[in-house]
Amino acid sequence: MFERYELEAFLTLAEELHFGRTAERLGVSTGRISQTVKKLERRVGAPLFARTSRSVQLTPVGLSLYEDLLPAYRQLRAALERAVEAGRGVHGRLRTGFATPWGGELLTAAADTLLARHPGCEITVREVPLDGGTGPLRDGTLDVQFVAFPVREPDLTTGPVLVAEDRVLLVPVAHPLAGRASLGLEDLAGLPLIAPEGASPRYWRDHHFPRRTPSGAAVGRGPAAATWQEVLSHVSAGRGVVPGAALGARYHPRPGIAYVPLRDAPPIEYGLVWPTAADSALLRAFVEAVGASHL
Amino acid sequence: MFERYELEAFLTLAEELHFGRTAERLGVSTGRISQTVKKLERRVGAPLFARTSRSVQLTPVGLSLYEDLLPAYRQLRAALERAVEAGRGVHGRLRTGFATPWGGELLTAAADTLLARHPGCEITVREVPLDGGTGPLRDGTLDVQFVAFPVREPDLTTGPVLVAEDRVLLVPVAHPLAGRASLGLEDLAGLPLIAPEGASPRYWRDHHFPRRTPSGAAVGRGPAAATWQEVLSHVSAGRGVVPGAALGARYHPRPGIAYVPLRDAPPIEYGLVWPTAADSALLRAFVEAVGASHL
DNA sequence: TCCGATCGTTGAGCGTGGCTCAACGCCGCT
DNA sequence: AGCGGCGTTGAGCCACGCTCAACGATCGGA
Numbered sequence: 001m002f003e004r005y006e007l008e009a010f011l012t013l014a015e016e017l018h019f020g021r022t023a024e025r026l027g028v029s030t031g032r033i034s035q036t037v038k039k040l041e042r043r044v045g046a047p048l049f050a051r052t053s054r055s056v057q058l059t060p061v062g063l064s065l066y067e068d069l070l071p072a073y074r075q076l077r078a079a080l081e082r083a084v085e086a087g088r089g090v091h092g093r094l095r096t097g098f099a100t101p102w103g104g105e106l107l108t109a110a111a112d113t114l115l116a117r118h119p120g121c122e123i124t125v126r127e128v129p130l131d132g133g134t135g136p137l138r139d140g141t142l143d144v145q146f147v148a149f150p151v152r153e154p155d156l157t158t159g160p161v162l163v164a165e166d167r168v169l170l171v172p173v174a175h176p177l178a179g180r181a182s183l184g185l186e187d188l189a190g191l192p193l194i195a196p197e198g199a200s201p202r203y204w205r206d207h208h209f210p211r212r213t214p215s216g217a218a219v220g221r222g223p224a225a226a227t228w229q230e231v232l233s234h235v236s237a238g239r240g241v242v243p244g245a246a247l248g249a250r251y252h253p254r255p256g257i258a259y260v261p262l263r264d265a266p267p268i269e270y271g272l273v274w275p276t277a278a279d280s281a282l283l284r285a286f287v288e289a290v291g292a293s294h295l
Numbered sequence: 296m297f298e299r300y301e302l303e304a305f306l307t308l309a310e311e312l313h314f315g316r317t318a319e320r321l322g323v324s325t326g327r328i329s330q331t332v333k334k335l336e337r338r339v340g341a342p343l344f345a346r347t348s349r350s351v352q353l354t355p356v357g358l359s360l361y362e363d364l365l366p367a368y369r370q371l372r373a374a375l376e377r378a379v380e381a382g383r384g385v386h387g388r389l390r391t392g393f394a395t396p397w398g399g400e401l402l403t404a405a406a407d408t409l410l411a412r413h414p415g416c417e418i419t420v421r422e423v424p425l426d427g428g429t430g431p432l433r434d435g436t437l438d439v440q441f442v443a444f445p446v447r448e449p450d451l452t453t454g455p456v457l458v459a460e461d462r463v464l465l466v467p468v469a470h471p472l473a474g475r476a477s478l479g480l481e482d483l484a485g486l487p488l489i490a491p492e493g494a495s496p497r498y499w500r501d502h503h504f505p506r507r508t509p510s511g512a513a514v515g516r517g518p519a520a521a522t523w524q525e526v527l528s529h530v531s532a533g534r535g536v537v538p539g540a541a542l543g544a545r546y547h548p549r550p551g552i553a554y555v556p557l558r559d560a561p562p563i564e565y566g567l568v569w570p571t572a573a574d575s576a577l578l579r580a581f582v583e584a585v586g587a588s589h590l
Numbered sequence: 591t592c593c594g595a596t597c598g599t600t601g602a603g604c605g606t607g608g609c610t611c612a613a614c615g616c617c618g619c620t
Numbered sequence: 621a622g623c624g625g626c627g628t629t630g631a632g633c634c635a636c637g638c639t640c641a642a643c644g645a646t647c648g649g650a
Contacts (some may be wrong), residue, residue: 001299001303001371001372001375002299002371002375003298003299004296004297004298004299007371008296039572042574042575042576043375043379043574043575043576044375044378044379044382044576045379045382045387045575045576045577046378046381046382046576048378060381061378061381061382064377064378064381065374065375065377065378065381068370068373068374068377068378069371069374071370072367072368072370072371072374073367075363075364075366075367075370076296076297076302076364076367077296078363079360079363079364079367080296080297080338080339080360082359082360082363083339083341083343083356083359083360083363084338084339084340086341086355086356086359086360087339087340087341087356091340092340277334279337279338280337280338280340281337281338281339281340281341282340
């Protein structure tokens with residue numbers, strides 16, 4: 001019979017007719033799509049796609065399989081949704097966490113709307129250390145975490161992007177750059193960058209706290225910080241600079257800190273992450289509620 | 296979404312309303328069924344079954360989920376079957392193997408009927424050593440093997456029981472037991488039992504070549520043998536005895552060997568085994584063909 | 591009310607298959 | 621001929637489905 005991942009790979013590829021896009025939509029590598037389709041074809045005993053390195057097309061067999069499978073797959077999804085609906089399945093306990101202060105407000109707002117709709121459930125919102133990465137999810141302290149993307153951990157599920165904010169550089173007001181209308185990434189060269197040191201994965205730190213500018217110049221090292229509050233203290237005390245989301249300037253501006261737009265940096269994307277194994281009706285309701293909340 | 300194993304566990308349990316039977320039908324442990332259902336219920340957010348240690352019943356939510364899922368699941372199966380059919384997917388190469396001579400005849404007969412229907416495919420039938428267990432499947436020498444059950448290997452798929460034969464004891468004609476109308480397992484005490492020595496798993500050897508009688512008396516040790524022909528040579532030369540299937544006596548009786556029914560031993564069951572990863576349309580057609588063949 | 595039998599649950603630990611990553615080969619364009 | 625885009629392949633990793641054994645709950649029979 002069909003495994004879920006086989007179904008999804010086949011159906012997606014039949015729609016996209018492109019291995020790269022299919023892989024991206026499903027959040028796996030192109031190699032995996034190739035291997036999965038190949039395995040399916042061996043089971044069926046005939047090619048499902050006619051493909052060269054330049055084009056992918058459904059064979060007649062593939063087309064009729066697609067037409068057979070699509071409604072069945074839709075039925076499965078609908079059945080699950082209906083069951084969740086019928087079960088009024090939103091109850092239980094959900095422990096959520098955030099590292100940046102305005103994230104806490106977002107989570108609290110969502111928790112309130114959810115509690116109003118489903119009084120049965122219990123939702124806690126806690127701050128977590130900036131340098132802990134997704135550790136609290138792993139050690140069972142939390143069920144969901146609001147974090148800055150990217151998160152690429154095989155055992156964690158990543159929700160949609162909920163907030164995308166332009167990047168700014170937080171500098172001490174006394175700093176020469178504080179007066180500039182905007183900065184480029186190259187301006188980071190030599191500046192003492194404050195960064196968390198701890199369990200956060202390498203690719204995440206490199207993404208948010210680069211050690212080199214695009215042209216290769218070294219970025220300086222400022223003091224390490226465990227929480228966002230520590231980061232802000234360091235900046236306002238003149239001990240370093242740090243990139244952050246423009247949102248922070250609007251919601252929790254700090255005296256002594258200037259927020260200068262970083263022209264050529266992509267926006268920071270934030271969203272929810274949770275252990276795949278901890279999926280539950282309450283969790284998904286919460287994810288939806290956060291998505292519907294606006295700061 | 297639903298994983299295949301979750302779907303099957305839920306649907307089967309909804310029909311059987313009994314964890315033990317469900318587990319048996321799916322070939323897993325009851326613990327796994329329990330864990331799987333629990334996970335599903337957490338996802339749905341409501342109990343699907345009302346269960347005590349004495350009874351299992353569908354809850355209303357569970358019932359409507361069952362009614363939603365069953366047709367979708369049937370559609371999936373039907374879609375696969377149709378695709379295999381449409382693909383005329385029976386072609387390619389299939390290397391089959393057997394250890395007992397009459398097994399070879401069974402496989403050859405099936406191969407012939409399959410080749411007549413699908414001239415495109417290539418099927419080879421080879422004898423394999425008795426003491427190699429399922430090694431040829433592991434090292435890629437064979438695609439399917441006809442073996443005596445039980446086979447409990449996580450990476451192998453077990454086909455249905457194709458032949459169930461009463462057990463007999465093969466003894467030299469000159470042996471005092473040769474004249475008996477039947478024997479009990481206790482009679483094995485002290486007899487030199489010929490057994491393969493090699494890669495076959497412990498549970499398999501214990502099942503077919505017990506080292507103790509039911510009452511605990513030690514069974515003797517005869518010479519080791521690598522193939523079934525060697526076993527027969529040893530027996531007719533008076534070097535030992537061996538349990539086997541009654542079928543052997545009918546198809547390849549050997550002068551010098553008496554086949555005495557073993558009264559209290561369960562029948563030996565034979566069937567096909569293959570690496571789960573090697574599943575293919577041709578393979579399944581072959582399994583079916585062997586099932587339809589009769590000696 | 592105590593036992594034994596039956597059945598579902600739980601947690602620790604194991605093994606494998608789904609997955610990534612990097613190298614490769616093919617194709618079309620310039 | 622060189623290059624860039626794309627699908628394939630193989631080696632290796634690790635999360636997760638599964639087993640196993642201990643446990644707890646519920647019944648029937650003395």
